Amino acid sequence: MQIGLHKLKNKLIVAPMAGVTDRPFRQLCKRMGAAMAVSEMVSSNSLLWGSEKTRRRACHEGExxxxxxxxxxxxxxxxxxxxxxxxxxxxxxxxxxxxxPAKKICNVMAGSALMKDEGLVGKILQAVVNAVNIPVTLKIRTGWDPDHKNALTIARIAEDTGIQALAIHGRTRACAYRGEAEYETIALVKTAIRIPVIANGDITSPEKARQVLANTGADAIMIGRAAQGRPWIFREIEHFLMTGKHMPPPTTVEIQRILINHLHELYDFYGEYSGVRMARKHISWYTRGLAGSAAFRHAMNQLQTKDAQLAATHLFFNTLSEQSMELVYADDEVAVR
Structure with a gap:
């Protein structure tokens, strides 16, 4: 897939997620196999550009x-x-x-609320395309609500105004993240326009990725929530698409290494105070489903320093590794007997 002069190495893109796709997370997902990662949204209000949050979001050093x-x-x-x-x-x-679909965005007629006003959509797209000499892409939903799906109309406006790729989440604004994503609308749009189409929504496994690509004809897929605490999903999907076979899942030792490196990058990027607080949700995502993780996450949320956070994380994973070794030895003893 190509966007302007940028030829992507595969069909896998990280979805923009507020409070998640900061530079450390984007870099991590790219190391794990994603071809591109879209930043958290930056406000168009110039009064906010000097804020610490916006300056961080506009920091791309080394990316x-x-x-x-x-x-x-x-x-x-x-x-x-x-x-x-x-x-x-x-x-x-x-x-x-x-x-x-967030209310605070839609209430100011931004985000998916804009799909209600197709005339304004065209004006915004044309203004942005005319303002820069780099590619402009667009992310939309299938419509405002299930009775008003106008993704096809918006897609045609996008193509006519010079948008160079279109990502579509398979839900309406009214659906938010409830229910299951549908891909029929994405497939319809793909048949009607010439620019690349990116399918998004509920892509949580290598099999689902292959299914969505096949059913929609999309040029690429965009993954958001499924990558939270599981950035290796990109390499798993890439391997499956290329070989039809599954990669072995990461060991607890590898998960520990990836998480610890991610924590250090968060501390470096945000500073200790904010970094520790940003790290809490990532630690929670990484440890979902692991033995003893509920109590660990509760205790983690009480820790105030990076040293305490790192020490607790190491202890949790080291204990898991020791328990795994004990199980292996127990199985070996049974086998010998």
Missing amino acids: VRPVSVQIAGSDPLMMADAARHNAEQGAEIIDINMGC
Whole structure:
């Protein structure tokens, strides 16, 4: 798949997620096999560009290319200014958010709320495309609600205004993340436009990835929540698509190594105070389903320093490894007898 001059190494893209797809997470997912990762959304309101949060979101130092930055807003001129600003800060692709279902975004007529106003959609897309000399992409949903699915109309507007790739989440704004994603609308859009189409929603396994690609004809897939605490899903899917076979799951030792490295990157990026707090949700995601993880997560949320957080994480995983070895030895003894 190609976006402008950027040829992606595979069909796997990390979805933009507020509070999640910061630079450490994007870099990690790229190391784990993702071809591209879209940043957290950056507001088009220039009054916020000087805030610490926005400066962090606009930090791409050392990031593996291509660098894709998502912008959000409802005013064409402000969106154009935001695109120029982020291009100057190092963005190589500008992504426009018309897919976020969050109330605080939709209440200001941004995100997926924009799909209600097709005329305004066209004005925003044209303004942003005209403002920068780098590729512009768009993320949408299938429509505003199940009775008003207008993804096909928006897709045609996108193509006509010069958008170079379109990502579609297989739910409407009204559905939020409830129920199951549907892919028929994505398949319909793919048959009607020439620009690359990216399928998004409920892609949680290698088999589902292959199924969605086959059923929609999409050029790529976008994975969000399934990568939280499981960044190796990208290498698992890539391997499965290439060979038809599953990779062995990561061992607890490898999960420990990946998590510890991720924690250090969070501390470096945010500083200790904010880094420790950002790390809590990632630690919770990484340890889902592991023995004793509920009590561990509860205790983790009380820790206030990175040293305490790292020590507790090491202890948890080292205990898991020791228990696994005891089980192996017990099995061996049974086998010998």
